[in-house]
Amino acid sequence: DIVMTQSPDSLAVSLGERATINCKSSQSVLYSSNNKKYLAWYQQKPGQPPKLLIYWASTRESGVPDRFSGSGSETDFTLTITSLQAEDVAVYYCQQYVSTPPTFGGGTKVEIK
Amino acid sequence: EVQLVESGGGLVQPGGSLRLSCAASGFTFRSPWMHWVRQAPGKGLVWVSRINHDGSSTAYADSVKGRFTISRDNANNTLYLQMNSLRAEDTAVYYCARGDPGYSSSWHAHWGQGTLVTVSS
Numbered sequence: 001d002i003v004m005t006q007s008p009d010s011l012a013v014s015l016g017e018r019a020t021i022n023c024k025s026s027q028s029v030l031y032s033s034n035n036k037k038y039l040a041w042y043q044q045k046p047g048q049p050p051k052l053l054i055y056w057a058s059t060r061e062s063g064v065p066d067r068f069s070g071s072g073s074e075t076d077f078t079l080t081i082t083s084l085q086a087e088d089v090a091v092y093y094c095q096q097y098v099s100t101p102p103t104f105g106g107g108t109k110v111e112i113k
Numbered sequence: 114e115v116q117l118v119e120s121g122g123g124l125v126q127p128g129g130s131l132r133l134s135c136a137a138s139g140f141t142f143r144s145p146w147m148h149w150v151r152q153a154p155g156k157g158l159v160w161v162s163r164i165n166h167d168g169s170s171t172a173y174a175d176s177v178k179g180r181f182t183i184s185r186d187n188a189n190n191t192l193y194l195q196m197n198s199l200r201a202e203d204t205a206v207y208y209c210a211r212g213d214p215g216y217s218s219s220w221h222a223h224w225g226q227g228t229l230v231t232v233s234s
Contacts, residue, residue: 040220042158049208049224050158061222093158097218100172102148104158 002027002096006105012113019081021108023094028074029057031098038098041070041079043090044107050093054079086112115139115223117209122228129199129232135192135209135225143167143187146212148221149194151205151230161207162194165217177203199232206230 003026013019029038037057042050052061054070057077067082081088089112094105121133133149149161162173162183171183182195192209206227213219 038218042221044158049227050221051224052220052222055213055220055222095158095220097220099218100163101174102160102163102218104160107157 001101002029002099002103004094004096004103004105006092006094006108008108009106010109010111012111013081013084014113015086016083017113019084019088019110021079021092021094021110023072023077023079023105025075025077025096027099029096029098030074037072037074037077038096039070039072039077040095040097041068042093042095043088044093045090053092081110084110084112115211117211117223117225119207119209119225119228122207122230124231124233125199126234127200127232130195130197131199131230133194133196133207133209133228133230135194137190137192137209137211140211141214142185142190144214146217146219147183147185147192148210148212149183149192150208150210150221150224151203152208152227153202153205156205159205163212164192196230199230201232204230204232 005024007022039057041054044050058070091107116138118136148163164183180198184193208227209225210221211223
């Protein structure tokens with residue numbers, strides 16, 4: 001199984017400042033046949049299901065604010081929130097879907113400083 | 114509007130069984146692969162199982178293999194998870210999630226609200 005490791009476990013960021021979350025996969029999530037990175041990011045608020053933010057490592061889901069962006073290589077990925085808003089307080093998860101079982105990172109809790 | 118509504122959760126004794134259902138609407142149910150993902154209280158997301166569009170292919174996490182069975186009824190737009198030999202460590206909120214209709218391996222843009230399964234004596 002591909003192990004997804006997120007860092008940090010939690011971070012506190014001032015309103016309007018940048019938040020950066022890292023995700024590392026134990027194997028490449030790049031599928032060579034189509035050159036796509038099989039990596040998604042989700043946001044989960046308390047008592048709610050996860051919400052998709054990013055897929056293909058950097059494609060923003062429809063309706064997601066452009067302050068959320070994803071980037072990365074074959075094994076190292078980053079979710080950036082460029083100007084943190086109060087409503088961004090949540091736990092964020094990365095997920096690889098290149099192989100079965102699809103696996104999630106352990107989550108990163110983002111709070112307001 | 115895509116909607117996924119889970120039901121069937123509850124309190125069950127260790128060794129018992131439950132069947133979860135996920136009623137889908139707002140999209141062509143027979144197209145996408147469908148998944149179950151669970152989340153133990155205060156913990157992260159864990160993929161449980163998936164089924165392809167017509168039910169001919171399934172996959173399971175090692176932790177549930179041989180105990181859980183995923184199935185779907187495309188005529189009635191419903192996904193199921195039959196859970197047998199339940200253990201305390203199966204206690205979690207169970208979400209059904211839709212794969213993207215265009216890809217067999219994909220992200221989950223749509224999730225249900227979840228149903229809580231508690232395994233305890």
